[in-house]
Amino acid sequence: MAQAVTPQASSPARPREVPWWAQPLATVVALGVFSLYALWEALTHTSGRYHNYLSPFFSPDVHSWGVRVLPALWVLWVPLLFRATCYYYRKAYYRSFFWDPPACAMPDAKPNYRGETRFPLVINNLHRYFLLLSFVVLAFLWKDAVDAFFFRSGFGVGLGSIIMLVNVVLLTVYSLSCHALRHLVGGRLNCFSCSRGAMVRYSLWKRITEWNERHAMWAWMSLFSVWITDLYIRLLISGAIHDPRFIR
Amino acid sequence: MKDTITLSVFRGDHTGGEERSYDVPVTEGMVVLDAVHYIQQHLAPDLAVRWNCKAARCGSCSAEINGRPRLMCKTRLDVLGEGVIHVRPMKSFPVIRDLVTDVSWNYRVARQIPGFTPAHPAPFVMHQVDVERSQEFRKCIECFLCQNVCHVLRDHDLKSRYVGPRFMIKIAELEMHPMDTVDRIDFTQKDAGVGYCNVTKCCQEVCPEHIHITDNAIIPMKERVADEKYDPVRMLVRAIRGR
Ligand code: SF4
Ligand code: SF4
Ligand code: FES
Ligand code: FES
Numbered sequence: 342m343a344q345a346v347t348p349q350a351s352s353p354a355r356p357r358e359v360p361w362w363a364q365p366l367a368t369v370v371a372l373g374v375f376s377l378y379a380l381w382e383a384l385t386h387t388s389g390r391y392h393n394y395l396s397p398f399f400s401p402d403v404h405s406w407g408v409r410v411l412p413a414l415w416v417l418w419v420p421l422l423f424r425a426t427c428y429y430y431r432k433a434y435y436r437s438f439f440w441d442p443p444a445c446a447m448p449d450a451k452p453n454y455r456g457e458t459r460f461p462l463v464i465n466n467l468h469r470y471f472l473l474l475s476f477v478v479l480a481f482l483w484k485d486a487v488d489a490f491f492f493r494s495g496f497g498v499g500l501g502s503i504i505m506l507v508n509v510v511l512l513t514v515y516s517l518s519c520h521a522l523r524h525l526v527g528g529r530l531n532c533f534s535c536s537r538g539a540m541v542r543y544s545l546w547k548r549i550t551e552w553n554e555r556h557a558m559w560a561w562m563s564l565f566s567v568w569i570t571d572l573y574i575r576l577l578i579s580g581a582i583h584d585p586r587f588i589r
Numbered sequence: 590m591k592d593t594i595t596l597s598v599f600r601g602d603h604t605g606g607e608e609r610s611y612d613v614p615v616t617e618g619m620v621v622l623d624a625v626h627y628i629q630q631h632l633a634p635d636l637a638v639r640w641n642c643k644a645a646r647c648g649s650c651s652a653e654i655n656g657r658p659r660l661m662c663k664t665r666l667d668v669l670g671e672g673v674i675h676v677r678p679m680k681s682f683p684v685i686r687d688l689v690t691d692v693s694w695n696y697r698v699a700r701q702i703p704g705f706t707p708a709h710p711a712p713f714v715m716h717q718v719d720v721e722r723s724q725e726f727r728k729c730i731e732c733f734l735c736q737n738v739c740h741v742l743r744d745h746d747l748k749s750r751y752v753g754p755r756f757m758i759k760i761a762e763l764e765m766h767p768m769d770t771v772d773r774i775d776f777t778q779k780d781a782g783v784g785y786c787n788v789t790k791c792c793q794e795v796c797p798e799h800i801h802i803t804d805n806a807i808i809p810m811k812e813r814v815a816d817e818k819y820d821p822v823r824m825l826v827r828a829i830r831g832r
Contacts, residue, residue, distance in 0.1 A: 428788050428808055435787045442740045445791035446656055446680075449744040456741065456751075456785035463784065466811070466819035520804070524812035532767035534716035543718055553804065 361444035368437035371561075375568060382571060383413035391577040393488050394501045394584075397508060398571045401481040416478070420567075423475040426468035428520045429560045469521040479516060482509045498588040504573055508566040515559040518552035591615060591671055596624050598636065599677040603684050608675065609633075615666060621676060622650050622661035625688070637687040645797055648732030652688050653677045658734040658795045661688075679737040681746075692733050698752050702759055703776060707768040719767045725805060726762040728798040729755065735792035735802055741785045751782035754792035754802045761806035764813065774817045783810055 379398070382389075388404045389396025404412040424430050435441045440450035457465050486509040489502040516522070527546025533539050552559070576582045594615050597608040611632050613624045622640055629636045641647035643662045650661040655675050666674070682690035707713070735754040741747050752760075760781060764773055777783050788811075792802045800806075816823055 431787065432789050435789050441787060442744065442789065442791070445738055445794050446653070446658060446743070449740050452745075454741065454745045454747070454785075456782075456787050458782075458784035462787075463819070466815040469812075469815070469820070520808045521812060524809060528809050529813060529816065531719075531765055531769070533718040535767070540718075 361447055365437035365440070365443050368433050371564075372433070372437075375564060378568065378572075379417065382575070383411065383417055386575075387412060389413070389571065389574055389578075391501070391574050391584075393492055394505065394574050394577065395485045395488070396571045396574040397482055397485075397512075397567050400485050401478070419471065419474045419478050423468075423471040424560075424564075426465045426471050427560065428468070429557045431465060433557075468519075469525065472516065472519050472521050475516055479509070479512060482512060485509070492586075492589075494589065496588070497586055499584045499586045501573060501577065501584050503587075504566075504570050508563075508570040511559065511563040511566045514552060515556075515563040517549060518556045518559050519549075520553060520556070523549045523553050594624065594666060594671075595673045596621075596628065597673050597675045598625065598628065598688070599684075600633075600636070600687055601684065602686050606684070606687075608677070610673065619666045620662055621652075621654055621659075621664045621666065621669075621674065624666065624674075625661060625676065637685070637689045639689045646730060648730035651679055651732045651734050651737065653679060653737075658738045660732060660734070660797050663797055679733070681737045681739075681743045682733070692736075694748055695731070695733055695736060695753075695755065698756050699759065701780065702752075702756060702763070703771045703773055705763055705766065705769055706771045708770050709768075713768050715767075722765050722805065723762040725800055726758040728800055729758060730798060731755065732797060734795045734797065738791045738795045739786075740789070740791065747782070747785060751785035752780075754786070754807065756781065757783065757786070757810060758800060758802055758806040761810050764810065774814055777810055778814045778818055783807065783814055786811070 382396075382398050386399075387409065389399030390402065390404070395402055398413045399416060401416065402412075403415045408415055425434075436443055441454065442449045455462075457463055486502075486505045489505040490496060490498060492499070523546060526549060527533070527539075527542040530539055530542060530546075533543035533546075573582075577584055592615060593612045595610050595612050597610045600606050600609050611628045613627045616623075622638075622643060625636070625638050629638065638650070638661075640650040640662065642649070645660050645663040648660075651658065652661050653659070653676070654661065654664050655669060658679065661676070676688065678684050678688045678690045679692075682692050682694065685691050733755060736742055739751075739753050741751045742753050760773055760777055763769055763771070764777075773781075786803075786807050788803055788808060790803045793800070793804065796802055
């Protein structure tokens with residue numbers, strides 16, 4: 342028979358395998374630890390070069406161009422702004438750091454909400470420019486990845502060469518799956534069938550749309566690959582490990 | 590699955606109310622709406638619930654089941670575990686009675702969106718490549734679960750500033766139509782309030798039609814607004830060309 346019960350609490354039990362806070366917590370830990378690592382790397386080192394290997398934190402190699410003061414900072418502002426304005430990372434930090442909202446149907450943390458209508462968050466609308474800048478950095482990283490296969494003795498393949506190649510491939514896929522790029526190549530058109538050029542753009546848009554569906558995955562994989570590549574080269578520089586060479 | 594399950598259902602109206610629990614015998618394949626109907630038929634004939642198709646097509650039976658916005662007719666009891674099932678009305682809209690909410694605000698918003706204005710009267714020859722984006726948006730059954738979960742409307746009640754995800758897909762559908770002639774970019778920024786969306790994708794997570802609301806409608810509309818309202822190079826080019 343019907344009976345009165347106390348009103349439901351504001352955060353009801355959910356039919357989920359993972360609790361609501363697991364995702365924000367994992368994001369805070371991953372991005373937090375990465376940021377601390379990046380600060381340590383950028384503030385306490387002047388070079389990321391080990392023979393023909395160059396850490397992505399120090400590429401382009403502004404150190405060899407004569408910049409002696411904190412060269413990583415001259416490089417890192419581009420990927421930092423690129424990722425900070427990326428639609429996926431926006432979702433991640435609005436949920437996990439700002440709690441706007443921490444999870445779906447959970448209350449927001451703060452009463453006054455303006456979304457992305459005011460400074461500074463309105464700058465996120467300029468993501469396309471940071472995308473273009475990141476393509477410049479990407480060109481340097483491809484050059485570094487090629488250099489990583491050319492040792493003093495000539496062509497060779499070391500574990501570092503493979504790590505650097507995987508890293509630049511992941512960064513490329515992450516950049517090519519960008520929402521702003523999807524818009525630029527074709528999303529802004531209303532009529533794809535109206536011209537041959539528009540149909541070419543449609544094909545590109547279709548391809549980017551496929552990659553874009555996994556944009557979050559590429560965002561994380563490329564973040565971890567940058568981290569692993571830098572850590573590997575840092576350990577080589579410190580002498581803690583040696584680079585196994587598969588082809589000499 | 591147990592033989593009976595307890596549903597704790599909100600009873601009340603916009604002035605307040607409380608949850609009451611009812612024991613319901615479970616049958617194979619039962620959904621939450623079946624259980625609510627059992628309560629209505631056997632335990633509480635005055636329980637108000639809105640429904641129509643019982644097939645996830647009409648969008649009437651939206652509610653919050655264990656705190657999650659869902660269609661009652663599409664939520665099987667066996668996915669909810671063995672505990673008490675809490676059923677409440679949608680939080681973002683005023684309760685009329687029990688599980689029935691007043692969603693008329695959505696219809697008022699719909700009327701504000703500048704309608705389809707073709708270059709010449711129909712019929713048109715349409716190519717599949719040009720309609721596939723809007724075909725996704727037209728799957729919408731107007732259940733308003735996305736409106737309900739959107740924190741801009743749900744937590745901040747900014748209904749006067751943001752039209753919500755359901756109407757962002759409506760605007761996107763019209764804007765991407767090759768035959769349409771109206772420019773809704775100013776409307777999208779100022780009246781529809783696209784800047785209030787922070788792309789946290791809860792609308793996309795709850796949509797029973799699996800429409801990629803954020804990825805395929807809101808983000809593309811944010812990019813179109815950026816083209817006209819935030820991109821300094823495009824703004825400069827337009828100023829030079831005198832448009
Ligand atoms: S993505 Fe935007 S529209 Fe969708 S729920 Fe989040 S804030 Fe609302
Ligand atoms: S977009 Fe999806 S969730 Fe929103 S009203 Fe339409 S069907 Fe419902
Ligand atoms: S949206 Fe993520 S990189 Fe552009
Ligand atoms: S009754 Fe029609 S959608 Fe549930």
